C-alpha cells in the first residue's frame with residue numbers, strides 16, 4: 095500500500111485528493127502526515143513537555159544532541175550539492191549563511207549551542223563528550239539521507255522532515271528546560287530556531303515543490319519525510335532509555351556493593367521517630383463523591399520506599415485512582431473495604447492488602463470511627479524509572495482520571 099493510500103485510509107484525516115489534483119492539497123497531506131507521526135508523542139518529547147526532566151537528564155540529552163547540531167550545516171550543504179537549480183542553491187546558501195552566523199562566525203548556531211552547553215549545563219569541553227553508538231548512527235544516517243542522489247528525496251527529508259518540525263519540537267523542549275530551572279535568557283539557541291526555521295523550511299519546501307508533477311513525487315516526499323522522523327524518533331527513544339538506565343543504575347550498584355547504607359545517617363533519616371511526626375502531602379474533599387481524606391508522608395530517606403499515612407473520616411472514601419508504584423496497605427484503625435479493579439476486599443485493623451501497579455483502587459471507611467492506614471509504596475523507584483510518568487491518576491470532582499503529582 096502506498097503512503098498516499100495509507101493516508102487516505104487513516105481515520106479522522108481530511109479527505110485527500112487524487113494524484114493529479116491540486117498540488118497544494120498534496121502538500122497539505124504531507125504536512126498532515128508529518129503532524130501525525132508518532133515521533134511527536136515519543137517518551138523523550140513527552141518528558142520535556144511534562145517538565146519531567148532533571149538538569150542531569152537534560153545535560154545527557156543535549157550533550158548527545160551536540161553531535162547533530164554541529165553537523166547541521168553539512169546536511170544543508172549535501173542537499174545543495176544534489177540540487178540542480180541555481181536559484182534554490184542561492185537560497186540554501188542564505189540558510190547556510192544564517193546558520194554560520196553571517197558576518198559573525200562566533201554567532202554560528204553550532205557555537206550558540208555550545209555556549210548553551212557550557213553556560214547552562216556545565217559542559218565546558220565538547221571534545222570530552224562520549225557519543226553513544228546510536229547518536230553516531232543518527233547523525234551518519236542523517237548525512238547519508240541528505241546526500242541522496244534524488245533531489246526530491248533529499249529536499250523532502252530536510253524540508254518537511256527536518257526544518258519543518260523545528261519550531262514545534264523546540265517549543266516542547268523549551269518547556270522542559272524552563273521547568274528544569276534554566277533561565278529564559280539562556281535559551282537563545284531554541285528561541286532563534288523557533289523564530290527563524292520556518293523561513294528555512296519554506297526555502298527547502300519550495301525546492302521540493304519545484305519537482306511536483308514528476309511521477310511518484312508524493313510517495314517519494316512522504317517516504318523521505320517519514321525516514322527523517324523515524325530516525326529522530328529512534329534516536330530520541332535510545333536517549334530516553336539511556337536516561338532510564340542512568341537513573342536506576344546507581345541503585346543497582348549500591349545493591350551489588352553489599353555495603354551498609356546506614357553509615358552516617360541520622361536516626362531521623364532511619365525514621366526512628368517514636369510517636370513519629372509526619373509531613374502533610376495531599377488531601378481532598380469532594381462532597382458529591384463522598385470523598386474526604388488526608389495523606390501524610392513519613393519522612394524516610396529511602397531509595398525506593400515512600401511510606402504514607404492515610405486518614406479517612408467515618409463514612410468517607412479516598413479517591414479512586416491508579417499509579418505506577420505498587421502499594422502495601424496495612425490497616426491500623428477503622429474498618430471498611432478496599433476496591434481493587436473489580437474486586438471488593440473487606441478490611442479491618444491488622445489487615446494488609448497489596449495494590450499492584452496500575453490497578454484502579456479506592457479505600458472506603460464504612461465504620462463509625464476514623465480509619466487510619468499505612469500505605470508503603472515504591473514511588474521513588476517508579477519515579478526514577480519512568481522519568482516523569484509515575485504520577486497518580488486521580489479522580490476529582492470535575493475530571494475523572496485527572497493527572498496529579
Ligand SMILES: [Fe+2]
Pocket residue numbers: 166193203287
Ligand atoms: Fe540552526
Ligand SMILES: [Fe+2]
Pocket residue numbers: 415416417421455
Ligand atoms: Fe494509591
